[in-house]
Amino acid sequence: MTFSSGVECSVWLPPLVSFCISFFTSMGGISGAFLLLPFSMNILGFTSPAVSPTNMVYNVVSIPSGVWRFIREGRMLWPLTWVVVVGTLPGVIVGGWIRLAYLPDPKPFKAFVGCVLLYIGARMFMDLLGKSKSKQAAGQSADPNDFRVNNLRLTVKALSFTFQGQDYSTSWIGIAVLSLVVGVIGGVYGIGGGAILAPFFVAISHLPVYAVAGAALMGTFVTSIAGVLFYQLVAPYYESGGMVVSPDWLLGFLFGIGGFAGMYLGARTQKYVPAKWIKLGLAIVVTFVALRYIVGYFI
Numbered sequence: 545m546t547f548s549s550g551v552e553c554s555v556w557l558p559p560l561v562s563f564c565i566s567f568f569t570s571m572g573g574i575s576g577a578f579l580l581l582p583f584s585m586n587i588l589g590f591t592s593p594a595v596s597p598t599n600m601v602y603n604v605v606s607i608p609s610g611v612w613r614f615i616r617e618g619r620m621l622w623p624l625t626w627v628v629v630v631g632t633l634p635g636v637i638v639g640g641w642i643r644l645a646y647l648p649d650p651k652p653f654k655a656f657v658g659c660v661l662l663y664i665g666a667r668m669f670m671d672l673l674g675k676s677k678s679k680q681a682a683g684q685s686a687d688p689n690d691f692r693v694n695n696l697r698l699t700v701k702a703l704s705f706t707f708q709g710q711d712y713s714t715s716w717i718g719i720a721v722l723s724l725v726v727g728v729i730g731g732v733y734g735i736g737g738g739a740i741l742a743p744f745f746v747a748i749s750h751l752p753v754y755a756v757a758g759a760a761l762m763g764t765f766v767t768s769i770a771g772v773l774f775y776q777l778v779a780p781y782y783e784s785g786g787m788v789v790s791p792d793w794l795l796g797f798l799f800g801i802g803g804f805a806g807m808y809l810g811a812r813t814q815k816y817v818p819a820k821w822i823k824l825g826l827a828i829v830v831t832f833v834a835l836r837y838i839v840g841y842f843i
Contacts, residue, residue, distance in 0.1 A: 559802030562798075563803065567806035572823060600796075614757065622759075623696065625763055635723070671746055702714060702716065743823075
């Protein structure tokens with residue numbers, strides 16, 4: 545089948561790939577868009593700027609199932625979610641403009657993607673090799689039913705809550721500033737930002753991955769909506785000059801329906817999988833793709 549973006553592939557391939565990716569990445573609070581983009585560019589040959597908003601369409605379609613599962617299990621940190629959303633929304637618009645104005649050519653864009661992915665992978669490996677505090681904060685528990693967030697509080701200085709009998713606290717102001725920066729990167733890359741924020745929450749803020757995954761996904765969902773709208777609104781201006789900017793809605797939807805099923809199952813399965821295995825698998829895949837992109841830029 546030939547899509548509006550010019551991509552040619554079997555109809556079953558995008559849902560299958562996105563299902564496999566999102567099943568594993570959703571366990572870490574990541575939609576999987578950061579891995580779908582290399583697949584779209586390298587395997588499907590989708591290298592125009594339209595690949596970024598198409599990636600965001602995938603987020604919009606797929607994420608609700610995982611978020612709903614986290615909400616149902618009482619694992620949504622709503623104050624953290626809204627701090628992330630408020631911070632990333634303006635950033636994702638700026639990032640979209642940077643993508644169109646300065647990174648339309650696929651080669652430097654791949655180098656940029658490689659740097660972003662390398663950062664994500666490095667943060668995950670650092671967390672895995674970190675101190676015992678980081679390991680304890682990962683939220684590992686022998687009881688698969690003890691996963692509700694309790695005593696959630698938001699003050700002028702900090703966000704705090706209790707999870708599995710342990711108290712956690714982090715500066716929401718710092719997270720808001722970080723979210724703004726991440727929003728710019730996410731807008732360029734077409735990932736919404738959750739792929740960077742989730743590792744930060746776990747490795748730097750020492751928050752449990754089981755508790756922050758829902759907030760990271762929800763933040764990615766809202767910012768992806770804004771990103772898709774931005775690209776669609778500016779498309780007439782850029783496409784008049786021959787640049788393909790509009791998202792490939794059908795391809796994004798096919799990715800999304802596979803991701804919808806994968807995220808639901810991933811969110812439901814997450815609490816039965818040790819946090820260290822979730823992060824180790826993601827770190828290996830992310831680092832491999834990052835190094836491949838960076839090396840490819842110089843060859």
